[in-house]
Amino acid sequence: MAFWIASSPHNHVQSETSSMMRMVIYATIPGIFAQWYFFGWGNLIHISLAVITALVAEFTVLSLREKNIKAQLFDGSAILTAVLLGISLPAIAPWWITVIGVSFAIIVVKQLYGGLGHNPFNPAMAAYVMLLISFPLQMTSWLPPLELMALPLKFVDTLSVIFSSFTIDGYSVEQLRTHVDGYTMATPLDTVKTNLTLGLNIAESMTSPVIGENYGVGWEWVSAGFLLGGLFLIGKKTIHWATPASFLVSIFICSLIAFLYSQDTNASTLFHWFNGACMFGAFFILTDPVSGATSIKGRIVFGALAGFLVFIIRKYGGYPDGVAFAVLICNMAAPLIDQYTRPRTYGHNISSSKAGKE
């Protein structure tokens, strides 16, 4: 006869970290679907490649560190990192971009800092920034939406471009990016930025074919997909509302002030919301609990800071989008934010209105 000794509590909500990770991966589906619909197979191929690379890298490091491989390899965190990076990459970036990026994310950013729960930076964004700085050409070869492309891009073509830089028919990446009218297309954010330097105002930029009727052909739908997935996560309480809300509000306010100040040189607030990695970053990147702030107050500060930085980088920085940079800077600030946003413990520093009313 034996007695089972355990520490209280004896029951548990039966949630697991891995199920949280799975939930986040599921929530990326609408956004990925939009990407596939508007930009073709590129990102799906990159995501698959990234997941495979991530598992291999994770397996290698875990075995080197003599960890429980079975439990940790499939805890979802490595796969999630891979998926997030795969989503962020240009659709027709070469295959080695993904392999280098994911290996860097898993081996350096995550495992060298101690593995799950110990990485100070968001692995996907750190890898993205590393790639952007190291391989600027490949990392800015954004594909225009399929409907605007002069050449058809099928699955095999995409596969071929990614692995050999040329389609089956021998077109290069540059040729693929060419508009029907014969000029190379950029992302809507890039277009606006470039046009401003060329002396065009926002209204003129908005006539660009890549922007289309609203905020950017394809991009707006991809953003909407991530917004949907994000709201699903908030509904499921997998992520907390505070970070995305304060991030979006912060971008909204910053861009609104700028827009009201000068409509000719500043894009609208919704243009900022539905372009680039704004929605993706708000719901899938900034909400990474490991590298973010923990208390609600802290998350609000964290999100607001990120939003402000994104706007500043988009407006004044050298890059058209700044989510990855903003996230890394905020990751650095997170411990400090946590330090100064600790909630008031019950029974401590009770304000006079709450304390003993005599």
Add this chain to the structure above:
Amino acid sequence: MGSVIERIKRANFWTFHGGIHPPEQKFLTTDKPIRAVSIPEQLILPLQQHIGIAADLRVKIGDKVLKGQALTQSMHPMAVPIHAPTSGTITAIKDAVIAHPSGLSELCLFITPDGEDTWQERHICTDVSKLSHNEIIDKISSAGISGMGGAGFPTQVKISTRDKIQFLIINAAECEPYISADDLLIREHSPSILDGINILDRILSPEHILIGIENNKPEAIKVLQQATANNEKIQVCVLPTKYPTGGEKQLIQILTGQEVPSGVFPSSLGIVMQNIATCFAIADAVINDIPLIKRVVTVSGQALQKPQNVWSLLGTPVGFLLEQCGYPNKDKKHIIMGGPMMGYSLPSDQVPVVKTTNCILAPSEQEISSPYSTGTKEVECIRCGQCSDVCPSQLLPQELQWSAKAKDHQQLDKLNLFDCIECGACAYVCPSQIPLVHYYRVAKSEIRQQKQLDIKAEHAKVRFEARKERLARDKIAREEKHKAAAQARKARMNSGTSEAKTEKSAVAAALARVKAKKAQQTQGSDSVAAQTVAPPADNEQKSQVSAAIARAKAKKLAAQKNVATYKSEPENKLDDVKPTADDKKAKIAAAVAKAKARKLTEKNNDNAVDSDLAVDDNITNEAAVLASQAEAVVPANDKKAKIAAAVAKAKARKLAEKNNDNAVDSDLAVDDNITNEAAVLASQAEAVVPANDKKAKIAAAVAKAKARKLAQQQDKLAATPSEEKTNKHVKSEST
């Protein structure tokens, strides 16, 4: 204030931060009445069943006790007595496993019931209103009532508060899953509970009485509402179900919107909280004179065939209750005392029910498959923050966890670890399945332990400082005393009374005789020694020392002979001044001298080699004195003297060892003089010790001190006082 009551009347309560909704599982027991169980074969009563200290034992093994008889008693307010739950015999008083998270053993009384269940004499009080406040508090105190909700705080301490009480809160929330003991108690015994509440009302005279109950107990709510319908003062507050509503601080926050400041009793806010079961016990104690000897225990869990609430005598082993409720005989038993959130698993089914035991949980394996029960599935914290979202104390459990793992006690203090109520909400929701509460418990006990060590260290430091101060003080006092003694001695030496003179002449005669004898013996022994140069093995060292000393003396004296004899002339004129001849010391010295003479023969085997020694009487005497003084100590019965002698001997030996080489060498080094002097002085001191004369002792101490000083000095400065000393001896001999 008025707004508080208005809000309560509108059922518009405040909320506390966080909280969780674990599966309630109360249906297992709520549909059955409280069952009375038979008396078990043995009752085990831990002496302490509450927060505070155990009362003093009033019975011994073999005593026959009656039901309700007090087994322990104490006047201390934090000590709560225990009572015999039934009549029987005390069969043992020994350590046994008790209901404790760590499965500790504590002193328990073992009672074997006689089955008669005979009450002691009871005084049933028919009219409570005739009792004074103090009488009521006395009754509650002697009935051994402590909080029955879980913490077990002594009730009489809570109700003896002098603070003006605004709210008396009756805690019937019972927020832990499974437990329905209070629910059933309310349904079946509401009149008694009301009596208890009225008694508390009389003592505390609060402005309002609030009964906090969660809305998952509709029948109990109805009963309470009916029972209190005609009492305006009492409000039954039906609260939304959320764990841990029943926590004292949380319930206060829900009902009054106030937070209890950290480290303060709620009474300072004008609030007293009592568990509803405690109210029942109070009524029983005050009206029926029934001390706290039984309570309602929810015996629940899907492993049981008949889960039910039972009236359990305190001290009933858990195994007995489980048996009554159909517990299958399993290999692996998981028994939890308390609820699934805050209870602790038991190491044995012989653990007894105590005053705070509200539930015994025997879950099936599917039912409670907590990662903390079924082997750890703990993974790294990903800082998701769900724990801080549910923490009712608004702590940061994830940060606490890191600091606890890192044993960063300072940081833990900063994060208010001790405000953690261990409700378990954080660990319940943790997706990484980290047993957070366990980490906090360990950290808390580590900090408590560290604090105790710190206190001890502080005490030791204070003690050490005090000792240092005392030693310094003693040293000064001693020096002054020595000074005074020296002056007194000088004065006496100069007195020149007739007594002193007769003493002096007697001593002189004795000394003369001794000298004569010694001279004979020395010469005799010299010749003997010349033939047999084998000193006893055990005396070898000693004799070496004395030999060395003697040789040194001989050399020195031989060298200084002229000076000494020269000096002796003027000093002889100062006969009266001679200290040794004048007082008792001199007598002792004479007596000692006799003894020496005998010893000398043995000691001076080596000395004999030196022919110079034998020739000079005075010198021989010196050596003899030195050598024998150590032995002369032995006859003295004074313990102190013996010790001093032993110390001096040891010193002498050490010195001898140090100078061993020099001693062997017939040509002594210069610093040998010093060593020898030291030995001389030390042994002189010893010789003096046996005498009971205080002054003599002081003189000895002075001599010892001097000896030490001399030993340290290495140059000729040392030689000067040593010469004086030697001369003194020479003088005394010559008289």
